[in-house]
Amino acid sequence: MEKTFDPFVAEWITFSTNPKYNLVEKCLKLAQLLEYPDLDIESNIQKINEMAKSLKVLLSDVKNPTYLISMLNEYLFDELEFHGDTDDYYNPKNNFLNEVLQKKSGIPITMSILYVELAKRIGLDLRICGFPSHVVVKHNEEMILDPFGGGQLLSIEDLEEILYRNFGEEIEFSPEFLDELPEDKILIRIIRNLKNSYAQSYAYDKALRCADMILAVEQDSPDEIRDKGIILERLQKYDQAQVLLNKYLEISPEAQDVDFVLELIRNIRERSSR
Numbered sequence: 001m002e003k004t005f006d007p008f009v010a011e012w013i014t015f016s017t018n019p020k021y022n023l024v025e026k027c028l029k030l031a032q033l034l035e036y037p038d039l040d041i042e043s044n045i046q047k048i049n050e051m052a053k054s055l056k057v058l059l060s061d062v063k064n065p066t067y068l069i070s071m072l073n074e075y076l077f078d079e080l081e082f083h084g085d086t087d088d089y090y091n092p093k094n095n096f097l098n099e100v101l102q103k104k105s106g107i108p109i110t111m112s113i114l115y116v117e118l119a120k121r122i123g124l125d126l127r128i129c130g131f132p133s134h135v136v137v138k139h140n141e142e143m144i145l146d147p148f149g150g151g152q153l154l155s156i157e158d159l160e161e162i163l164y165r166n167f168g169e170e171i172e173f174s175p176e177f178l179d180e181l182p183e184d185k186i187l188i189r190i191i192r193n194l195k196n197s198y199a200q201s202y203a204y205d206k207a208l209r210c211a212d213m214i215l216a217v218e219q220d221s222p223d224e225i226r227d228k229g230i231i232l233e234r235l236q237k238y239d240q241a242q243v244l245l246n247k248y249l250e251i252s253p254e255a256q257d258v259d260f261v262l263e264l265i266r267n268i269r270e271r272s273s274r
Contacts, residue, residue, distance in 0.1 A: 023183050035093075081104055092203075108146070129181060132171060194206075
């Protein structure tokens with residue numbers, strides 16, 4: 001696939017792969033690049049610092065994880081009234097940490113990032129898990145928590161219900177769904193959310209930018225190649241779209257959406273011949 005240099009994508013890759021920046025800083029940089037050019041990253045970090053200080057004041061000398069989780073939940077969800085955004089779930093803003101801090105609501109992945117960051121500040125080691133369609137966090141292997149749902153402790157039955165609600169009977173629970181999600185995969189998941197949200201709201205230029213950011217990391221991802229092709233078709237960049245969609249068919253000839261992609265290519269050829 002032919003590559004063109006994009007200074008925007010290059011800036012993101014340079015920042016996001018720099019080990020001197022933590023996940024919170026990278027999330028805020030993503031917001032600055034995509035939507036908020038005047039965003040003061042340091043002031044948002046300071047907001048989290050102040051939250052952590054206030055939380056520490058509430059703690060006793062007890063350090064067991066169950067107590068710390070209980071106090072974190074009480075502070076974040078009861079006192080500060082953070083909550084999962086069920087009313088406007090697919091709003092792209094829910095993927096930006098500065099917006100989550102401002103409006104005190106977000107989606108599972110951004111709520112989990114904030115939750116884990118505050119937990120770290122009080123000596124609690126929580127890990128983000130890439131559960132399908134609904135990011136959760138875990139303490140060791142025995143406690144699975146849902147920051148989107150107010151820090152609720154989840155059972156296997158609860159997790160199966162989440163899968164059923166989002167996928168029907170297509171997917172069965174697997175222990176690997178609770179594997180830790182590495183930092184680079186967390187960022188890709190946020191950008192993928194944004195790509196889909198932008199595309200659904202017809203902001204195709206922004207969706208294209210997100211597709212390019214993902215492909216800079218996952219160059220041979222069939223789904224991302226297909227999605228970029230579809231976005232280019234929506235932007236009426238038919239020649240580029242056709243190249244990518246044909247590339248997708250070459251990589252994934254048995255994909256379930258082959259008929260859809262073939263029809264899209266057919267429509268592009270018809271438009272191009274007019």
